[in-house]
Amino acid sequence: MKLLNANGICYQELNKRIRELLKQGEDTIQLQGVLGHRYIGAGIKGNRRIIIKGIPGNDTAAYLDGPKVVINGNAQDAVANTMNSGCVIIHGNVGDTAGYAMRGGEIYIKGNAGYRTGIHMKEYYNKKPVIVIGGRAGDFLGEYMAGGIIILLGLGLKDGEELTGNFCGTGMHGGAIYLRGSIKPERLGKGVEIAAPDDGDMVIIRTYVKRYAKYFGLGHNEIMKGNFVKLRAYSSRPFKSLYAY
Amino acid sequence: MSLSYLTSEYIIERNRERCIDCQVCVRQCANKAHRFDEEEQRVVSDDEKCVNCHRCVVLCPTKALCIRRNPLEFRENANWTPGAIRDIYKQSETGRILLTGMGNDRPYPIYWDHILLNASQVTNPSIDPLREPMELKTYLGRKPEKLKVENGRLAEKLPPQIELKIPVMFSAMSFGSISINACKAMAMAASELGIMFNTGEGGFHKDLQKFGKNAIVQVASGRFGVDTDYLNTGAAIEIKIGQGAKPGIGGHLPGEKVGEEVSATRMIPLGTDAISPAPHHDIYSIEDLRQLIYSLKEATNYEKPVSVKVAAVHNAAAICSGIARAGADIIAIDGFRGGTGAAPVRIRDHVGIPVEMALAAVDTRLREEGIRNQVSLVCAGSVRNSADIMKAVALGADAVYIASSALIAMGCHMCQKCYTGKCNWGIATQDPYLVKRLNPEIAAKRLVNLLNAWAHEMKEILGGMGINAIESLRGNRLMLRGIGLNDRELKILGIKAAGE
Numbered sequence: 004m005k006l007l008n009a010n011g012i013c014y015q016e017l018n019k020r021i022r023e024l025l026k027q028g029e030d031t032i033q034l035q036g037v038l039g040h041r042y043i044g045a046g047i048k049g050n051r052r053i054i055i056k057g058i059p060g061n062d063t064a065a066y067l068d069g070p071k072v073v074i075n076g077n078a079q080d081a082v083a084n085t086m087n088s089g090c091v092i093i094h095g096n097v098g099d100t101a102g103y104a105m106r107g108g109e110i111y112i113k114g115n116a117g118y119r120t121g122i123h124m125k126e127y128y129n130k131k132p133v134i135v136i137g138g139r140a141g142d143f144l145g146e147y148m149a150g151g152i153i154i155l156l157g158l159g160l161k162d163g164e165e166l167t168g169n170f171c172g173t174g175m176h177g178g179a180i181y182l183r184g185s186i187k188p189e190r191l192g193k194g195v196e197i198a199a200p201d202d203g204d205m206v207i208i209r210t211y212v213k214r215y216a217k218y219f220g221l222g223h224n225e226i227m228k229g230n231f232v233k234l235r236a237y238s239s240r241p242f243k244s245l246y247a248y
Numbered sequence: 249m250s251l252s253y254l255t256s257e258y259i260i261e262r263n264r265e266r267c268i269d270c271q272v273c274v275r276q277c278a279n280k281a282h283r284f285d286e287e288e289q290r291v292v293s294d295d296e297k298c299v300n301c302h303r304c305v306v307l308c309p310t311k312a313l314c315i316r317r318n319p320l321e322f323r324e325n326a327n328w329t330p331g332a333i334r335d336i337y338k339q340s341e342t343g344r345i346l347l348t349g350m351g352n353d354r355p356y357p358i359y360w361d362h363i364l365l366n367a368s369q370v371t372n373p374s375i376d377p378l379r380e381p382m383e384l385k386t387y388l389g390r391k392p393e394k395l396k397v398e399n400g401r402l403a404e405k406l407p408p409q410i411e412l413k414i415p416v417m418f419s420a421m422s423f424g425s426i427s428i429n430a431c432k433a434m435a436m437a438a439s440e441l442g443i444m445f446n447t448g449e450g451g452f453h454k455d456l457q458k459f460g461k462n463a464i465v466q467v468a469s470g471r472f473g474v475d476t477d478y479l480n481t482g483a484a485i486e487i488k489i490g491q492g493a494k495p496g497i498g499g500h501l502p503g504e505k506v507g508e509e510v511s512a513t514r515m516i517p518l519g520t521d522a523i524s525p526a527p528h529h530d531i532y533s534i535e536d537l538r539q540l541i542y543s544l545k546e547a548t549n550y551e552k553p554v555s556v557k558v559a560a561v562h563n564a565a566a567i568c569s570g571i572a573r574a575g576a577d578i579i580a581i582d583g584f585r586g587g588t589g590a591a592p593v594r595i596r597d598h599v600g601i602p603v604e605m606a607l608a609a610v611d612t613r614l615r616e617e618g619i620r621n622q623v624s625l626v627c628a629g630s631v632r633n634s635a636d637i638m639k640a641v642a643l644g645a646d647a648v649y650i651a652s653s654a655l656i657a658m659g660c661h662m663c664q665k666c667y668t669g670k671c672n673w674g675i676a677t678q679d680p681y682l683v684k685r686l687n688p689e690i691a692a693k694r695l696v697n698l699l700n701a702w703a704h705e706m707k708e709i710l711g712g713m714g715i716n717a718i719e720s721l722r723g724n725r726l727m728l729r730g731i732g733l734n735d736r737e738l739k740i741l742g743i744k745a746a747g748e
Binding site (some may be wrong): 053066080085087119125126127130143147149174239243244245246 | 339342344345346468469471475476477479480500503512515516517518521524529530539546549590592603667668671
């Protein structure tokens with residue numbers, strides 16, 4: 004493992020050093036003193052690990068393709084933007100557009116997520132991205148979602164606090180959002196319906212909740228006691244009858 | 249549904265003396281405008297299905313076919329044209345948005361045709377390009393404020409550049425909107441010509457990746473096909489913000505076109521609508537654009553120039569100034585006559601501005617702000633010939649994008665039905681039966697021929713002006729004069745009137 008101190012250096016220099024270490028074959032890099040440095044781990048590949056102490060800036064783990072990125076703190080906007088594979092674990096909250104257009108890999112967020120989490124998520128062949136959010140999510144969760152799985156646990160919600168904001172799943176045309184708890188129909192975006200999860204859905208939920216619980220030292224049985232609902236798209240062809248040919 | 253009021257737009261004339269009922273036309277028409285009548289044992293036609301793509305006309309061995317506009321006329325009316333009436337019939341029958349393909353076909357002024365080029369007489373003599381060396385090579389990318397030279401060599405590394413042997417590139421057309429054979433033809437031609445093709449937001453098909461040195465890979469809101477390998481395989485990366493044919497409108501590739509290959513190349517689910525909306529939901533400001541530009545630069549180790557493509561709209565100059573300041577290395581400006589595989593008719597025909605105006609305004613603005621060197625400008629949106637290119641360069645472009653011209657070279661007949669997926673020329677289709685009609689080698693050769701011919705013409709034009717390098721024409725608006733333009737238009741274009 005290699006230690007890197009981010010204190011006092013700009014993001015370009017920090018990321019350059021990370022790339023150099025990875026090129027030298029280093030498989031684990033621990034960053035200290037991270038304070039708003041952007042693009043940490045952008046575009047890196049392979050079976051590596053980056054452990055971040057502090058608060059990384061926007062676009063952390065963008066285009067990630069394989070590595071595991073652990074953030075011991077909050078993450079900002081666009082974490083795991085267009086992620087291809089790997090795992091991002093955030094011991095805190097995240098800003099907006101986490102997992103934008105991700106098509107593989109897993110993101111575990113201990114706390115809450117901002118707006119437009121999982122926007123444009125998609126799946127193909129054997130790739131199926133997963134986002135697990137421990138707390139609540141802002142507006143437009145799973146917007147334009149074309150595939151993959153979002154699990155929203157609602158742990159630690161205060162009285163009267165709701166799981167999601169407005170327009171949940173708007174434009175969704177694939178994939179599934181699982182909510183632990185309930186959602187008011189008026190929070191749903193156009194094209195989304197509420198369904199009861201079947202046995203297959205429950206296997207999926209249990210698998211990822213177990214991992215979530217393990218990463219953050221929580222009991223998964225306790226979490227699984229909650230009631231889950233499934234949100235899915237009415238159609239995979241939302242624009243089928245929009246145009247005159 | 250009640251009776252359709254629509255009558256056929258075209259009539260198919262079959263010269264019965266020439267027709268041998270061989271059924272070539274029947275097999276060639278994906279719209280099924282021709283069929284063989286078993287009872288009568290002869291080929292008959294259905295005018296209503298004809299889109300006037302000339303496929304049957306060109307392939308008919310006895311030249312027995314001709315397509316004409318249907319002479320059926322409405323009562324003469326300068327306001328209610330046949331097109332306006334037909335559109336209402338169509339929408340009142342379907343309740344849907346009217347769709348079209350290719351570029352704006354309305355009779356707006358074409359400013360290229362109101363600009364004239366200069367030539368030398370007596371003083372500053374013209375140059376004979378057949379005898380003397382002429383340079384068309386150009387480099388796209390950020391240029392430094394000044395060059396530091398030590399011992400005759402550059403002391404500092406230049407920002408990444410892409411080299412173009414002629415200042416023309418194939419504009420973004422995705423695999424999905426066009427066939428793999430059309431993509432292959434452009435990739436092969438780009439490689440042979442030393443220029444670039446552009447993947448559009450269609451991913452990088454495995455058969456095209458060997459042409460990565462000549463590829464600009466596109467990143468748009470849906471991020472189709474974008475991963476680390478994709479970004480690193482291309483020579484440059486282009487962020488698509490807008491398209492001239494449909495500013496403010498995104499892309500919807502209908503699910504029926506998302507087959508195995510398109511799904512694998514775009515990395516999206518099979519058979520679902522591929523939705524790439526106009527807004528990038530992570531970009532709400534110039535600062536946010538900077539974030540995407542730099543995330544791409546970080547992911548590619550600052551080795552690739554990053555281009556930003558925008559539609560030419562009202563505040564193009566201010567927008568492009570922002571884009572330059574956001575860190576883009578190249579800005580592509582796409583005018584309102586640019587083509588598309590599919591766009592709503594009302595958007596295509598009524599939104600955006602001519603690229604000539606936008607280009608001139610942007611170049612002027614960037615010069616005034618002293619940041620013109622920070623970006624290269626690429627002019628797109630209906631560049632039809634070598635004279636258009638020279639005028640674009642003189643207005644300030646570093647290079648141009650061509651797409652409609654390239655498709656026409658490959659066989660497109662501008663029927664504007666790309667969105668149906670039934671392109672009889674094998675270009676805008678995913679139907680394997682139609683796709684194989686386009687031979688990539690032959691199409692590539694046609695593209696190479698076209699651009700070699702244009703290159704010769706560009707050298708002739710440059711030589712005539714007494715200029716021996718394209719770099720010396722760039723932004724050289726003294727080489728242009730306007731004809732039939734008012735003062736305001738001349739001022740925006742930054743050119744004098746003919747005779748001045």
